[in-house]
Amino acid sequence: MLVALELLGLAAFAASGAFAAVWARLDVFGVIIIGLTTALGGGIIRDVLLGINPPTTLRTWPYLAVSAATALLVFAFHPVLARLRRAVLLADAVGLGLFAPAGTAIALNAGAPVYTACLIGMTTGIGGGAMRDLLLREIPLVLRREIYAIAALAGAVLVAVGHQLRWPPIPVTVGAAAVVVTIRLVSLWRKWNAPVARGTGRPAGE
Amino acid sequence: MLVALELLGLAAFAASGAFAAVWARLDVFGVIIIGLTTALGGGIIRDVLLGINPPTTLRTWPYLAVSAATALLVFAFHPVLARLRRAVLLADAVGLGLFAPAGTAIALNAGAPVYTACLIGMTTGIGGGAMRDLLLREIPLVLRREIYAIAALAGAVLVAVGHQLRWPPIPVTVGAAAVVVTIRLVSLWRKWNAPVARGTGRPAGE
Amino acid sequence: MLVALELLGLAAFAASGAFAAVWARLDVFGVIIIGLTTALGGGIIRDVLLGINPPTTLRTWPYLAVSAATALLVFAFHPVLARLRRAVLLADAVGLGLFAPAGTAIALNAGAPVYTACLIGMTTGIGGGAMRDLLLREIPLVLRREIYAIAALAGAVLVAVGHQLRWPPIPVTVGAAAVVVTIRLVSLWRKWNAPVARGTGRPAGE
Numbered sequence: 001m002l003v004a005l006e007l008l009g010l011a012a013f014a015a016s017g018a019f020a021a022v023w024a025r026l027d028v029f030g031v032i033i034i035g036l037t038t039a040l041g042g043g044i045i046r047d048v049l050l051g052i053n054p055p056t057t058l059r060t061w062p063y064l065a066v067s068a069a070t071a072l073l074v075f076a077f078h079p080v081l082a083r084l085r086r087a088v089l090l091a092d093a094v095g096l097g098l099f100a101p102a103g104t105a106i107a108l109n110a111g112a113p114v115y116t117a118c119l120i121g122m123t124t125g126i127g128g129g130a131m132r133d134l135l136l137r138e139i140p141l142v143l144r145r146e147i148y149a150i151a152a153l154a155g156a157v158l159v160a161v162g163h164q165l166r167w168p169p170i171p172v173t174v175g176a177a178a179v180v181v182t183i184r185l186v187s188l189w190r191k192w193n194a195p196v197a198r199g200t201g202r203p204a205g206e
Numbered sequence: 207m208l209v210a211l212e213l214l215g216l217a218a219f220a221a222s223g224a225f226a227a228v229w230a231r232l233d234v235f236g237v238i239i240i241g242l243t244t245a246l247g248g249g250i251i252r253d254v255l256l257g258i259n260p261p262t263t264l265r266t267w268p269y270l271a272v273s274a275a276t277a278l279l280v281f282a283f284h285p286v287l288a289r290l291r292r293a294v295l296l297a298d299a300v301g302l303g304l305f306a307p308a309g310t311a312i313a314l315n316a317g318a319p320v321y322t323a324c325l326i327g328m329t330t331g332i333g334g335g336a337m338r339d340l341l342l343r344e345i346p347l348v349l350r351r352e353i354y355a356i357a358a359l360a361g362a363v364l365v366a367v368g369h370q371l372r373w374p375p376i377p378v379t380v381g382a383a384a385v386v387v388t389i390r391l392v393s394l395w396r397k398w399n400a401p402v403a404r405g406t407g408r409p410a411g412e
Numbered sequence: 413m414l415v416a417l418e419l420l421g422l423a424a425f426a427a428s429g430a431f432a433a434v435w436a437r438l439d440v441f442g443v444i445i446i447g448l449t450t451a452l453g454g455g456i457i458r459d460v461l462l463g464i465n466p467p468t469t470l471r472t473w474p475y476l477a478v479s480a481a482t483a484l485l486v487f488a489f490h491p492v493l494a495r496l497r498r499a500v501l502l503a504d505a506v507g508l509g510l511f512a513p514a515g516t517a518i519a520l521n522a523g524a525p526v527y528t529a530c531l532i533g534m535t536t537g538i539g540g541g542a543m544r545d546l547l548l549r550e551i552p553l554v555l556r557r558e559i560y561a562i563a564a565l566a567g568a569v570l571v572a573v574g575h576q577l578r579w580p581p582i583p584v585t586v587g588a589a590a591v592v593v594t595i596r597l598v599s600l601w602r603k604w605n606a607p608v609a610r611g612t613g614r615p616a617g618e
Contacts, residue, residue: 021349027400029356030349036325044255049456051465053257054313058322079405107466116470130547135336137345139549143433143442150441194439199491227555233606235562236555242531250461259463260519264528285611341542343551 007066009095014039014067015081015088017132018074024136028075034132035071036064042127046103046120050110089188097180100125100152101173104159114160121156122149125180147187147194155180213272215301220245220273221287221294223338224280230342234281240338241277242270248333252309252326256316295394303386306331306358307379310365320366327362328355331386353393353400361386419478421507426451426479427493427500429544430486436548440487446544447483448476453540458515458532462522501600509592512537512564513585516571526572533568534561537592559599559606567592 017038021031040057047055057063074081103124107117126149130140142148155176162172186192223244227237249263263269280287309330313323332355336346348354361382368378392398429450433443452469459467469475486493493500515536519529538561542552554560567588574584598604 022403022405024345025402026345026349027402029400031403033349033355048254048460049466049470051257051463054255054316054318054322054326058255058325059319061319061321064321064325075403078403110466112466113471113473115473115476116466119470119476120466134340134546135346135349137343137549139436139438140547143438143445143547149445194441196437196439197434197443197487197490199434228609228611230551231608232551232555233608235606237609239555239561254460257463260461260522260524260528260532264461264531265525267525267527270527270531281609284609340546341552341555343549 005094006098007062008091009098010039010063011066011070012088012091012095013042013128014070015074016092016129018071019078019082019088020132020136020138021071022075022078028072031075032068032071034135035074036067037135038128038132039063039067039070040128041131042099042103042124042129045127045131046106046124049120049123050107050112052110090185093181093184093188094177096125096148096152096184097155097177100180101155101159101176104156104176105163105169105173108160108163114164117163118153118156118160121159122152125149125152125155147183147192150194151180151183151187154183211300212304213268214297215304216245216269217272217276218294218297218301219248219334220276221280222298222335224277225284225288225294226338226342226344227277228281228284234278237281238274238277240341241280242273243341244334244338245269245273245276246334247337248305248309248330248335251333251337252312252330255326255329256313256318258316296391299387299390299394300383302331302354302358302390303361303383306386307361307365307382310362310382311369311375311379314366314369320370323369324359324362324366327365328358331355331358331361353389353398356400357386357389357393360389417506418510419474420503421510422451422475423478423482424500424503424507425454425540426482427486428504428541430483431490431494431500432544432548432550433483434487434490440484443487444480444483446547447486448479449547450540450544451475451479451482453543454511454515454536454538455540457539457543458518458536461532461535462519462524464522502597505593505596505600506589508537508560508564508596509567509589512567512592513571513588516568516588517575517581517585520572520575526576529575530565530568530572533571534564537561537564537567559595559604562606563592563595563599566595 014035018031018035021034026034040063043057044055047053047057100121104117104121107120108114112120126142129142133140158176158179159172162169162176220241224237224241227240232240246263246269250261253259253261253263306327310323310327313326314320318326332348335348339346364382364385365378368375368382426447430443430447433446438446452475455469456467459465459469512533516529516533519532520526524532538554541554545552570588570591571584574581574588
């Protein structure tokens, strides 16, 4: 079931990339490449930072197949699929909930210190979306609004705490995933946003 | 002769970066850095993904010298050199034809699975241009129009198929390069473009 | 004292990132992430290129703590702190002066050829700021104006020359840092800029 959830999360990430690419008027290959990058980018960054070569996400063909097929479906049927926006947001939250805790656990197993593992886990969750926005010339959405990075970080910290206290890893990871999904969905539902700095912005002459 | 073609391809990549940087009004050091990044970026990404440290392209001084010298020439003589646009496009196609198949072969030799090697080979070909566009705040051209990534992927797949069937590597790589160059030049000549999704773009509220 | 200067440089880099993020209206987590990226990004790129996993800057908790705390201070008190612009520029020059020579020395110790070490050292100095500008959708400032990359490169070359001539490493690194800081501050004071290409810019039809 974990594998099925993982593929669901990858498909949601790929769909979010493909929608953004279609709206930016990219061609079909651009849509597939952005879909793959969004789905696999977080894991690629994680593995590059940990020295796992070549990255696991590039070596696992079901990941590639599911991501590319999802991007292609979005390319072909995006006017219909755009109505599934809520389903995509839910699946995206599941993906974030799986990838951030799993990235933290992988980093801990690779011998990283706990705070390093938390940062790498958070990056695993948010890195694909950040690469999508970079390639499409947007300031990454995750940095601008909504509770997203902090949900990923909460899941990462929970896994790291469980690792320090020698709790059994499987229930901890599942619990961390549940925490991430809950924070993410409640913040979407209640329209929570993180605070922005007060003040009048960039001073003259900058 | 392969080495001469490789340096020609690097020079073409460096020239495309330097022209874009001059047009974006960067200073002379910015032009050189963008030229180097465009020429060497694909190989750097390939080696980072494969764990080849430090990247070969940064360790081979003729690559650095040819790329930097080309960027400096473009900086100094860009109004004259802009007339050579067709020659630069031809040399760029040669570069793509060499780097995508060679990147695939390097990834296969490093033990990557075939589909991973194809993706890494394609990235070797298109990565430098994508980094150029990212640094200059453009959506990467390769994702937007023209047959470019798919030409690189075709060459990569050919090398991978040859590797699986144990064909002799040198003729396969040369043949793959010829295929890439042909696809690229014919698509330029016939103004082929990959399809863009139908529809009215981003729905309201996104 | 070197450690104190290093943390001062990191704080200056984090502050420059946090100011830019506040002005771009990012939320508090975005400001912290951009602050961390600006401070630690150069070292992360260096370690990824050299195969040092996970990157040292992500493994050293005082680096993380000082960078995150600085970003948080900027978020909270940016209208007051913006008056310290000169102090931040001075500290930023100190950071550049430390990180570019130190990055070169680390690359040489990892066995990189001298010209590779110079490029990696320069990248260590300018990489964090370039990542800041990329994430905020700006053409990296370091490529556009001011004497910045060349100051970093001068320090890197000095360390490499000293290494080749077997000069004692500590005084060489200190001297290189002094050269970087001097070039950077004099160019700021005298408003030196690197030359931009002559001509009318991008030709029609590009």
